[in-house]
Structure formats: structure tokens, C-alpha cells
Amino acid sequence: MSVRDLIPWGRNEGNQTPSLYRDSYRDPFLALHREVNRLFDDVFRGFGSALPSVGATNAFGAGWPNIEISDSDKEIKVTAEVAGLEEKDIEVLLNDGVLTLKGQKNSETEDKNKQFSERFYGRFERRIPLGVDVEEDKVEALFKNGVLTVTLPKTEKAQSQLKRIAIKT
Template sequence: MALRELIPWNNGSRNLPARRTEVDNPFLSLHREMNRLFDDVFRGVDIGQFAPPATMGWPSVEFNETDKEVKVIAELPGIEQKDVEVELADGVLTISGEKKSETKDKERRFSERYYGRFERRIPVDDVDQDKVAASFKDGILTVTLPKSPTEQRKVKRIAINGK
């Protein structure tokens, strides 16, 4: 008895089952071709670079809150202080500005850097608008929003008892 005869799907014959070709099923052929095209187009492409800056949350911000104030710290690398505006209206802090290109190089073919206008709106409640202050140093914008006296009284610390 030959080893070939022990293999159940061979049945001792040398004939292999024919593979059905893609030509037999046009929908399967179309499906595979579309998958191949999408794979080729999106291979190695970061979709995030095509999203507008507002959806990416640029500039990046950090919030720090105490009983007396809220601090908003925004990273604005490569932007000068004169190109940044900070406004507070109707309980919304708006940080806006423009990052300009350092060079007017028309021969540039590729750039991953972002240039252009940006705006970030942050809702804030019960702050003393007359005492809001902002500072800018080394590309870091810090906005200090003191809480109103009524908001400060709303905060009550609750002690936690251990067992």
C-alpha cells in the first residue's frame, strides 16, 4: 500500500480539483478588485492629516481647576504672541490665531507642518470676567480665569471616612 492511498482527499488519483476562477463570478471579481484598489490607496496614509485642525483639537490644551480659579494652558509652538487672540464672551473662552510660514518658498514640494488659522472654543462657567489674565511665553499660552465669588461658595469639600 502506498502512502498516497492513505490520504483521504486524494483517493489515489492524481487529478486535483479545479479551482473556480474569478471570471466565473463577476461580483467576486469586482469585490476583490475594489479591495485591492482601496488597499493600494490607503496603504501608508495617515487619514488624520487630512482632517481640519478643529477636529483634531489643535491647539492642544490642558485644564487645571482649583477652588478659586481655572487655568487653561495651550501649546502654540511656532506662533508669535502678536498672532494670538484670546476672548471671553457669553461663557465661552475663544483662543484663535494664525501660524504663518517662515518662508515664502514656492518650490517646496512637501510639508507635514500646519500653517493657517485656528480657533478653539472652550465653555467656562461663572468666572469673574474683569479679572481674567493671559500670559504667553515660549509658545505656551496660559489663561487664568478666577471663579466668581458665588461659584467659589458652591464648592463644598466632603470628608471621606474610612472603615
């Protein structure tokens, strides 16, 4: 983006007065290009979050279910809010240091007169890279009151690699 794109007016050819609108507003192809870029920006805006690889299967449910990750010296704990689901609707997988939560949420009713809904229905999948070795045979998943908690104990090697660095003043 150039500085000229930030200015809402441009210079017309010759010594005419400055136009209030840039020339690109008159060109339908540039206007279409700008709109497509804006749409892509809106769709992918949520992917720049603090988590390195978090995604969903569609743009409306991007980032669903909401998760919380805590990392202590001995374990990693991942908590996901999956209200409206039962444990049979959720699958928890661990493969090559990536925890995957996936499942499907179906509508409870077949309301054909529904005009508006902010609720998410359909398939979801969240992939969370762990970054450390975990004891795969000791991983536990607990589902209670619409909250899924996955506890991943770290291996002894991963715990011993933790180095505390003293801060000097």
C-alpha cells in the same frame, strides 16, 4: 452593524461553499458607501476626546493648538502651546462662559519646492466651555516662549458652590 458584518465570509445562495468575501465587496455602491464612512470616521475621530467642545477649522490641524486645563478652588488655568507665533497673532476672547483662543499661523518661507510638511499653517480657533462663573475683569493672559497661559479667577459664588463629599469606608 450586525453580527453578519463582522464575519469575513457569507453564505451563497443554494448549497455552494461559503465565499471568502462578503457579497458587499462585489457591489461597487456598497464599497463606495463603506469607504465614505471610513473617511468620515477618520476625520472625526479626534472629536471624541475628554474635552466637551474642542475643534479647529480644518481636519489636519484638528485640536491645534494643544491645550492643558487645570481647575482649582479659586481659578481655572488654560495653557496653550502656540510655538512659532507672536502675541499679535493670537486673540483671546471670553463670552458667555466660553473661552475662545484664535489666531493665524503663517509659513515663514515661500518654499515652492516643499514636498512634505507636518507643520500646521492657517487659521485656528479653540473654544473651551468653562462651566463656572469667572470674574471677567480679572482674567489675565500671559504669553512667554510660545506658551499662552490664561488665568480665569472664579467668582465667590462659584467658589462657595463647591461641596466636598466625604467618602465612607
